[in-house]
Amino acid sequence: MNSLKDILYKVTLDAVVGSTDVLVRNIQFxxxxxxxxxVFVAIKGSLTDGHNYIDKAIEQGAIVVVCQEVPVNTKTGITYIKVDDSSRxxxxxxxxxxxxPSENLKLVGVTGTNGKTTVASLLYQLFKKAGYKVGLLSTVKIMVDNEVFTATHTTPDSLTINQYLKQMNDQGVEFCFMEVSSHGIHQNRTLGLKFEGGIFTNLSHDHLDYHDTFAEYRDVKKRFFDELPKSAFALINGDDKNGSIMLQNTKAKQYTYALKTYADYKAQILENQFSGLLLKLNDNEVWVRLIGTFNAYNILAIFATAELLGLEKQESLRLISELESVSGRFQFVISDQKITAIVDYAHTPDALKNVLETINDIRTKNEDVITVVGCGGDRDVTKRPKMGHIASALSTKVIFTSDNPRSEVPEAIIEAIEVGVEPQNFKKTLSIVDRKQAIKTACQLAKPNDIILIAGKGHETYQEAKGERSDFDDFKIVKAYLKQLEK
Incomplete structure (x- = not known):
């Protein structure tokens, strides 16, 4: 049991009805x-309002209610704590x-539209290889040193975050790398955590179904850097025009990384092949197994962060050369017929453009690039025509298909994507609603040396439609179809 007074430390209280001198078992929202x-914390969410469930919580045994509006009829023996913002x-x-628990380890947050998962996951890999006990809170999975847990959100709720951080403390974890989403920042999930550093990767079109404008989306990301303490570092991508905005009000020590502009940490791409990248990182040459310009940025962010966290430079470079790509991030397989199939999480216009430009930079132009892509239902509709435009402009052939249609009609989503296709690219496109059939068709269309890109779902092992999830793994499916072609 915990003292309510201790739990309320640093919480701004507007009013208290009842006694705070009570012992409580747990906190729930x-x-x-x-x-x-x-303790029941009533939160006003975008879909439901926890204040409607206060009576139910009390019936089930809650003895403390934290709320923004104290009920008119309060119950005897129940403590009501009125606050300005329940999520805070x-x-x-x-x-x-x-x-x-965040005070007992070095916690680094990674935010930005693209690259969060790769940067956080590769930092986890790097510090594990360096011999440390490490934690990871990511879209793909949660790691408490060697123990794996399933992730449900990019940034979990604040109770879950602290629960995992406490487990990390118990396991003696020294470093933790965490994806920080705009939803997580906006909903105060990262408040109360002590960060050793923050990394900004880039900012492009995403989540405008949640944030009303791009400016609001940008400013929410900025808030993460505004809240960093003086003792922390703020590392930003200097080639992104929004990078300097992140630093405007931060108290943290400021550092930049870039490929194109002057920065504290600079990279130059010397070779770019399907087998990897030869990079010059601050005058140090290193070969990495990751591919493409976007990964050059990711590697540079990792190199900078490792140094800022005290890792010796030569050891860091050696370990960076051993890093392996993250599941569903430019994950590829080459069939016996020399067909290359790439699975990538690219689900934003910018990410799709990055992946296709990377493929086009590497290929000899004698091969076809066949792209299979869709857009998620119940999400930002404004990006759909942009995805259609990019896919059709940068591919030889495109198959528009379902992603996770959720509650929407898949055909309607595909029609919205097709709006962005320019007339000269119409003949390149096909529409196949069934994603499995679309992947099969891409394999059948491919000739030796051709490249298939399956974009949008990456590491996901399910497809969500009409409120149900069914098993679906892009990488397993394309491997199976390529195997069939070899017979």
């Missing part, structure tokens, strides 16, 4: 999870409840 002697209160309470 979902009324269905409430047990006897719990929850984040601070969660950190207190688990003993502020």
């Amino acid at each position: 979902n009324s269905r999870s409430i047990a006897v002697n719990d 209160a929850l984040a601070i309470m969660a950190a207190n409840f688990y003993g502020n």
